[in-house]
Amino acid sequence: KAGVTQTPRYLIKTRGQQVTLSCSPISGHRSVSWYQQTPGQGLQFLFEYFSETQRNKGNFPGRFSGRQFSNSRSEMNVSTLELGDSALYLCASSQGAGDTQYFGPGTRLTVL
């Protein structure tokens, strides 16, 4: 089976812009979770989608949003980018609740 894929792998944006990141889960996995990884805060949970519905949400501002499509692919969007949004954004997929989450390689976002 192919693993979790994320596109793009690298992205450079400027402050105030918006960005959309994409994640394709492992075939058959219906849960997709997003995490932000920074040197200062480590790995932090953003949100989880299951069957096109947001099931859990972390403590991030409303500028961070996401969605899931009927084929379980997911996108996350960050609007009005700030310098502090520079991070590695990781997507993980699992079959269902409480199952092992498998991570993709991440999208490295740099905000200038």
Next chain:
Amino acid sequence: GESVGLHLPTLSVQEGDNSIINCAYSNSASDYFIWYKQESGKGPQFIIDIRSNMDKRQGQRVTVLLNKTVKHLSLQIAATQPGDSAVYFCAENRGNAGNMLTFGGGTRLMVKP
């Protein structure tokens, strides 16, 4: 890993020795715990997991121990190899009905040849 912290705890071991990486968790309600390995430029890679109804689980060269009394988790790697060099994270699942991992700060394992 991907720059996971300037002050990341580091464990340095000799090749062939056993490694023990420790982790404390905070939520008594967490019922699922996972160890991940992250190499530079890659996403976290699943190593081993354990549920709260167990106190020990073994995999290939790895063992996870769970002590619910003191909320402590450890990862033991037998016969550590240079390829084991990476950052290791413990994570707990707190999702009421889903997947919402809370990660520890990570430990950098360096294996000396």
